[in-house]
Amino acid sequence: MGTYRAPIEDMNFLIDEVLDAENALGTLPDFADYGVGSELTTVLLDEAAKLAGDELAPLRRVGDEQPAICTDGAVTTPPGYDAALRQLAEGGWIGISSDPRYGGQGLPEIYNTVGHEMWNGANMALGLAPMLSSGAALAIHAHGTEAQKQTYLEKMNTGQWMGTMNLTESGAGSDLGVMKAKAVPEGDHYRISGQKIYITWGDHQSTENIIHLVLAKLPDAPEGSRGISLFIVPKFLVNDDGSLGERNDVYPVSCEHKLGIHGSPTCVMAFGDDEGAIGYLLGEENRGLACMFTMMNEARHKVGVQALGASEGSLQKAAAYARDRVQGGVPIIEHPDVKRMLLTMKSLCEAMRGLAYTEAVTMDLAHRGPQEDRPLQQSRIDLMIPVIKGWLSEVAQEVTSLGLQVHGGMGFVEETGAAQYLRDVRITPIYEGTNGIQAADLVSRKLGRDGGATMEEMMTEVNATITRLQAAGDARLTGIAESLTRAMADQENATRIVLAELKEDPNVALGASFEYMMQTGYLFGGWHLGRSALVAFDRLKSGSDNPFYEAKIATAQYYGEQILPRCAAHAGAVAGARGALQSFQQEWI
Template identity: 40%
Template sequence: MSDFKINQKDLFFILKEQLGYGKLCEFERYESLNEDTLDMLVNEAIRFAKGVVSPLNEIGEEQGVHWENNTVTCPKEFKAAFKAYGEDGWTAAVRDPEFGGQGFPTMMRIVVNDLMYGACQSFNMAPSLTHGAAHLIESFGTEEQKQTYIPKMYGGEWAGTMALTEPNAGSNLAALETMAYPEGDHYKIKGNKIFISWGDHDLADNIVHLALARIEGAPEGVRGISLFIVPKYRVDENGNPGEFNDVVCTGIEKKLGLHSSPTAALAFGSKDGCIGYLCGKANMGLAHMFQMMNAARINTGVSGMSMASAAYQHALDYTKSRVQGRDIAKRKEGSVPIIDHPDVRRMLLWMKGAVDGMRSMIYTTAFWADLAQVTPDPEEKERCSMLMEFMTPIVKAYCSDIGFKVCETAMQCLGGYGFCKDYPIEQYLRDSKIMSLYEGTNGIQSTDLMGRKMHMNEGAPYKAFLKEINDFCERNHAHPGLGSQVRFLKDVMDDLQEMAREMSARYSADPLQWASYTYPALMCFSEVIMVWRLVDMAIIAYDRAQKSGKKNDFFRGKVAQATFFTDITLPHTQARARTCTRVDREVVEMADNAF
């Protein structure tokens, strides 16, 4: 059975009409491609998501994963899907053809993940982590390491993970205790890792851990952390899995959701038999790992949005078919579908706008990431790079939080049935909750945004963002259909600039008060971005409808979601911005025993 639902028209509207993603094929790197080829990839990804990945959502939830004798077993269908995922090219779709990739634009990885996460979040984490680990080796490994590991990881034979977290080193990686002892051309690895997603399983012949450890004698703190390739099985002279490498799964977590994604505790070298290979430069491990961590943060936002999208589509279908209650305005006789009830319609319209806005936010960020890589214009490269820096914590935090709230609202639309396993919404709700905790909690993302991102390169990320919004408002403030929303957006953006100035002054002078309000500040910027992306889509839809002269419900829906979301969201944004600069100090001065 396939639970996956997606509105392809919404997806392609963002890619083709709003972003014009075919423009990427005008650059040298992608000159062998065209927009039709990109469209084909998206359509094939939808087919694979529906036919291969989506059935795993129910299977995994029913069967779960099992740990016994230090070994994890998964539903047999997962192994076949993981192999097909690699063999069909999905793991390496955007990577270098030299290692089995297909050379598609980098943003297509985000589009593919959107579809695959929506189909089965638990499963898609395995190939997504494998892609990230292999790409780390591709970026920083030796030529021998690349040839040894990457083709089999991209091809679906081997899997990969990132192994960061330890019992005493969660978000604070400076406290990391795993050690690496030099021994010839390799290192002996000793330590323990926890919360390792897909840290052990039976989907692949080998699992290649990209692990952080401290080389003996290295400096304390983050400056002494290095990155190591640590396979579960050592690779023999023929390039095949050989001797067990003393990486032992000591247990898996029992979790609220993601029941078919094993979250493992791993012991490295408990019998002094674990070897690892330095990947990249010594003591630069955290800097190297940030490539995978930043991608994982974006993908955490993708996950929240994707499950929200699926939940909304299920709620929409249900409300059209569920007949209950009378029409409050007596427009119809007898009982009516519950989509006729205004409160249900309110929830549906908010979810529609939230999902479309988040998807546009994410795809736009991915588009900038590609432009930063391929454009020969140094100013454009810098602009897109800085926008990426600004957007990463916002995508991660906002889309994970609002994704969960969309799932909750979808459940509300179904009433009591939404709370039952008859429908997959309760699973989406449980599975999506972890996204606000993954890859640095959302509070950490807010301090990154309002601290480092606001001040790096003399505020370049923030300045790039301001220019995008202000230029948009300048171009469209007199638009005949959306002008009032654009002008409202500009007014709120002016308020946020004042808020940002005040918080920047507190950043050094009063860091406790500053840190008390970084999360609501992140939400303010996130909501402005959502309105910007929705109004941008609405302007395109409005203009298309005006040119055609025909009634088009799809275009009307784009306009309605933008005007509704803008008018119910920005007043809250303004009020929240005022709270960020309040002078009262309850948060920082109340005694611990007064809580």
């Protein structure tokens, strides 16, 4: 009743027909030797879908009912998890977009994004492991010495070892400047001491070593976040010949008892309870936060993809149930309100996918495209990362809640597995920077730093799509264009308001930031559905009778009629942010 199967047709359509990855990326020097195009996409997606559906998905309920546990300084993962992670590693998926000089496959980021959607759609708790490990490897690749890259990256990119990120401490939360973890110089290394909390996949036996990236402060470090350094702290020290040496002084204290993602060991980690854990500086002293943000931006994109994956899994389960459940003599999928819920889920999933995949291509263009284009592409991905993380994770809560609602009372009991999607995805608006932090970042740092220039560039692209929809000569596409036009007017007005408030009173702008982030997500989601509708229309005009294309146009129509009007509501809230939100007395709450 609703086993996960990757939506390969929609993924293929986006990559090959809408994004045209072969032309967008295939001509870049970094990818010329590896090939990019429909044949590669088909092979990769088929293999990944088989792994996700056949191996990872059956373990979703296993991990929920038999969670990771910590006993005597060691973590035991749910049955089957170790073998599944080995299969991911053997398939080359851990480092699919990593540098081939260090064990990676060297393929575009879009394929990494597709893989992460599948892993998380099938089993979000398990999918967290390769996500965090890839991010840790990226940080070492960007900031490590050549010796560090040679020591760690190949085994991390091939999945022989795994990586983590250790930021948060008890009482510190997102305020990293007050952390207490210490790093004391000792010859060619440092002695790390302190405790970290909420460490995803902080300990396990699935790989032979775990490479922790740990934020800590030197004895003479400046106050606040300017005094944070980043260290590589292996679970097992690595000998000069690459073999494993003695166990380092880093151990899990416990696993958190969580609302969801039970199969993922979220650990309290103790560094240096004995003689001090041996760590190695990554990057420069007191520049750890900048180094970590290399990893954080990648992770934030993937949190959005996580939310998308869980939403797609919830949609599939709900649609299967609605087809099977008979009430009033007909399957409930024929009931108007159930159809509304399913169409809302479907259109939001496809809008989420369009946004996440499009900006995965932008990530490659920012890092590997023509040199003269990279600054503009980097500005774009910087602007969109908080939207992808924030909007997708907020929308995912609605989608997975609707998935539960479609099941009715059976959704509220655990035996159907519908509630697990909602419980699992609830973490996504919280970790890797809460969505309030994402919204503030979008408005104060990304929108404000260039006076809205990058946003204006993107809105110009939306307007170009509107023009094409209007020129198609089809009433359905014209309707989509009209909906986007109204949403665009709201976006332009809200952007003017936020930029003005940033100068006049930043607190008002920050008070409007969440609404602005959501408005932006809904608009760009609709834009990408509009682009898809144009491609689908062209295919139908060319003689295709594939009902998939008809469904793409109808989905964009539904989104335009029923979802895009939400932009007006968010715009109204942005316009009213100077009112009671500012004047309301704290003691009245």
